[in-house]
Amino acid sequence: MTSIRILGWDHPRCVDPLREAARVWNEADPHSVVTVSARPLSEFNDQPLEELSSNCDLMVIDHPHLATAAHAGAIAPLEDLVDTTVIDQIRNDALGASWDCYSLDSHIWALPADTACQVAASRPDQFEALDEQLPRSWGQVLNLAERRPGFVALPLYPTDAISSLLSIAAGLGANFSDDGDALTSDANREAMLVALSMLGHLTDIVWQGSWDSNPPALLDRMAGGDEIGYIPLTYSYSQYASPAALNPLQFHVPVSPVGSLLGGAGLAVSSQAVAPEAAANFASWFCSPGVQSAIVGLNGGQPAMRSAWEDAQCDERVGGMLTATKQAHEAAVVRPHSLWWPGFQEDAGNLLAFALRTGTSPYVIFDRLERCHEAHATAESTATNGVHSARR
Numbered sequence: 001m002t003s004i005r006i007l008g009w010d011h012p013r014c015v016d017p018l019r020e021a022a023r024v025w026n027e028a029d030p031h032s033v034v035t036v037s038a039r040p041l042s043e044f045n046d047q048p049l050e051e052l053s054s055n056c057d058l059m060v061i062d063h064p065h066l067a068t069a070a071h072a073g074a075i076a077p078l079e080d081l082v083d084t085t086v087i088d089q090i091r092n093d094a095l096g097a098s099w100d101c102y103s104l105d106s107h108i109w110a111l112p113a114d115t116a117c118q119v120a121a122s123r124p125d126q127f128e129a130l131d132e133q134l135p136r137s138w139g140q141v142l143n144l145a146e147r148r149p150g151f152v153a154l155p156l157y158p159t160d161a162i163s164s165l166l167s168i169a170a171g172l173g174a175n176f177s178d179d180g181d182a183l184t185s186d187a188n189r190e191a192m193l194v195a196l197s198m199l200g201h202l203t204d205i206v207w208q209g210s211w212d213s214n215p216p217a218l219l220d221r222m223a224g225g226d227e228i229g230y231i232p233l234t235y236s237y238s239q240y241a242s243p244a245a246l247n248p249l250q251f252h253v254p255v256s257p258v259g260s261l262l263g264g265a266g267l268a269v270s271s272q273a274v275a276p277e278a279a280a281n282f283a284s285w286f287c288s289p290g291v292q293s294a295i296v297g298l299n300g301g302q303p304a305m306r307s308a309w310e311d312a313q314c315d316e317r318v319g320g321m322l323t324a325t326k327q328a329h330e331a332a333v334v335r336p337h338s339l340w341w342p343g344f345q346e347d348a349g350n351l352l353a354f355a356l357r358t359g360t361s362p363y364v365i366f367d368r369l370e371r372c373h374e375a376h377a378t379a380e381s382t383a384t385n386g387v388h389s390a391r392r
Helices: 012-028 041-046 063-072 084-093 124-129 138-147 158-171 186-205 208-212 215-224 276-286 289-296 312-317 321-330 341-357 362-383
Strands: 002-009 032-039 058-061 111-114 118-122 230-235 250-252 265-269
Touching: 002 012, 002 041, 002 276, 012 032, 012 276, 012 289, 041 158, 041 341, 058 063, 058 276, 063 265, 063 341, 084 276, 084 289, 111 276, 118 124, 118 158, 118 321, 138 186, 138 230, 158 186, 158 230, 158 341, 186 341, 186 362, 208 215, 215 230, 250 321, 265 276, 276 289, 312 321, 341 362
Parallel strands: 002 032, 002 058
Antiparallel strands: 058 265, 111 265, 118 230, 118 250
16 A cells, blocks of 8 residues: 655635545556645745655745755656656646746646736726726825725735835846846846835835734635735635636736746655655656546646646636736746845845835835845855756
């Protein structure tokens, strides 16, 4: 009997398609037992993968952790575990940068299982009731938030605050995805300062529960209540767009159509997997175009394959969300895979959220982010000469 233990994160978007896939796999192979467990979204965003490798065979991972996990030996390269033909099929069908963000130093460390980026979300019934139009610029977003107190919200949990800052800055021309060292460079300074000013203004006037909210919590509140009608940046969660929902949400390309931060998730084989070949076989099957359409897209998941995003049945199940946001996902940017990035992202997010909440000026915040960046980059460069950046 072969056991495959999968560790995801605790949201239906992740666990529902995995559990349905496990059911199908177990029925087809009576000699396999695939089980799915989950950890909180906060740990998915921030917990080092080396802390998990002994507890699972497959793990659902956030790609910014890729370099540190590979360097620590927490995950296994897949090119020797998955057939080349299968790898090529997945690579050629992956949406946007969903393949590239799991490749590093000529190795494939995970397969794209889920794709998301920061998009806008709205309650169309509330816009109609108030005779409002969707914002088409950041100026219109700010105007709407000022005229309709509490109507506009933004996830400001620290990881999401830094994500929004980077998305806004990238939309203004900042370039940091290829080189983490460029994040606070002189070339990016103007875009970062404008983004900080815009974000500071917005956080003064959004729904105040935003400070304690991550995307699924805020989308839950938006769908279940009547105060929030618009979120200018949030990672997409397709089940909220289902026509069967009580108050279906609509997802849109953000007001800056390029530069949204890529999220999503990959399936990685633990370096301590009991049966790594079996785990890799399940991962490559789950991430294959056919399964992404037939299981992931039809069971509350958010596929990573372009063919699933272009599948009419998958799109209909989520109220047209795939068609409506595909452009943003294709133009999304990847966070650096520098070894120091996960630690910087966590500390910078906490720093940023506190500074925004206390009304700190953009220039002071930028200087603090620059010092935080330098501290993390310097610490990593002196500690190791390992992997430093992702190939794009």
